[in-house]
Amino acid sequence: MSGPVDLRPTADQRALQASARDLLARRFGRERLRAAVDDPALDRALWRELGTAGFFALRLPEADGGVGLGLPDAVLVFEEAGRALLPGPLVAGHLLAGTVPGAATGERVVGLCDVGADGARLWEHPGDCDELILVEGGSGGEDGSGDGIPRAYWNAPDWPVLESVRSIDPLTPLARVASYPRRMPRALDITRLRREAALLTAALQLGSAARTVEMAVEHAGRREQFGVRIGAFQAVKHLCAEMLIRVEIARSAVYAASLTGQSLPVIGAKILADEAAVRNARDCLQVHGGIGFTWEADVHLHLKRAWLRLEQWQSGAKAEEALAEALLADDAAG
């Protein structure tokens, strides 16, 4: 049935989102988060619980043991993971659930690294993954494959040659893939994989952006200076209002892109969600003042993760160039 055009989640979708939030609150609350900062090794038991809850198998057909839901549902669940700052190769686990045995249930942890992307070649949680899918070509990177055709390879964790990187995000260990063998090619729809990875990453950014607004508002409503709560000052109010505006713009873009599933809306959604996550974390830090600049405050964890995701999948100059090119194509069509 089709009602009026409506971007609000349905009752079923709200229930799905609430159960994801509930699971994460119980299993990855503030104490667990701070413990992970000290030891970022993946919580395998939590990973299996996420698998049992359907986090990875959400979009697999029910006949294959999945939940049979769609991209909009996945986006809502990833938004919750972004709110909670849940670490781990979540996007890889979800996108490869139908490809890598054990990924759907959370029994095995799978990583995904796009070495075709410009510059980065970063692999998150290299020490925690049981397997790695490498994607190369087709996005203009210097991947050495020569013909530029996108390809995917299945790797054991110790096959690629790695350079160590001390990650800016204490919750996300990183390694740079210096070289890798091309021994086990996989038939994957790489264009779709990259598009959906960008959208799910945008959903994580959206969740983080929404959470930092809440943190800023909570602080501004509690903290007193000059004898009043700082949230009464227009300068602070306006910072908070701009944060909410970024969230709502990003949310519209992310939700709409999840419904159409088209490439350009996904690119636009990633740009706006990146902006919301990064700038909101910075404004949240500003609202917290000196308290926010301490290691003890969680604000820096949101900012560092947002910077990390900004570099993943679609972002920056290439994304904006693609959207500019599309404007010319629009004119040709109409």
Next chain:
Amino acid sequence: MDLTYTPEEEAFRARLREWLAKALPELPARPDPLDWPGRRAYDLGWQRRLYDAGYGSLHWDASPTRRLIFLEETELAGAPYVGANFVGLLHAGPTIAAEGTDEQRARWLPPILRGEAVWCQGFSEPDAGSDLASLRTRAVRDGDHYVITGQKTWTSHAEIADWCELLVRTDPAAPRHRGISWLAMPMDAPGITVRPLRTLAGPAEFAEVFLDEVRVPVANRVGAEHDGWRVTMVTLSFERGTAFVGEVVACRRTLGRLARTARANGRWDDPVLRRRLGRLNAEFTALWRLIQGNVGAAGAAGGVPGAGGSVFKLRYSQARQELYDAAAEVLGAPGALDADQEWTAARLSSLSYTIAAGTSQIQRDIIAERILGLPKGR
């Protein structure tokens, strides 16, 4: 979440598209922006054609989805925008529909829909802009009339209006939000003087309106006496919630034309400019989705848009200014400095967007206090 249209809605879109393809070539040439009587005749003529074809009331009494289709298709086809009918169709009309009596609806709504009456908005005063509740224009009861004395300013379309949606203070002793009433004032009543104001964009878009013992029947009051503030909040939520739908579609079209112009004049080679246009593409696409969502949500909530309108209005007014700043960069000198360029006029008028209908600063206060629940204060 759903962005699909029903077969009925798609059929409506097809019929409208077909009708527009026939109706638009038959339109007379657009009048000069300075020719107010010409603009009035042109805009009312277009509204009459919409009415005769059955599309006259789509701004407010159709389903939200049909309204969106109507606004999208008319803009894509390059049809005239509401123009002189803006206040009637998008402010006063919806407000009367929501708050008026049956008699008032029957009296004022059909002429708006048939393109027979132009309305203007008598809200702001010299000392009551963003602080609208400090308005001082007084209405004193004299039998079955109010006798009104005061001054309004920045009154759009006052020169050619038949009616004015007027805010007056009916109880000077009451707390400032509680002593205000909403009246429909005929613009030909004795005692009204209209003095056009010249704007920084050049042509006179609005006027000062002086009221000297103007008599307006008590029957012209919409809503209860002294309850005008609440009625006004209904009007403003329409303004912020849905009044800009067509403009967003227009901005996306403008962005496409801008890209084509840049490619033709060589500015496209500048990667910084290209990236700026690409980013604006993301921005206007998201704004379109946001307002779609707002209109859909308003439909589900009984037709009155919520505070989400402030979110849209703020970001849109900024994006519109960025669009025309980008246009100036595409044109370069002397194009950007040529006051006769169409882009230049649009760039100048875009400066009003962060001020009119509640400044960006006021919108941020609304969002912070009403949506985020931050404490009141300054």
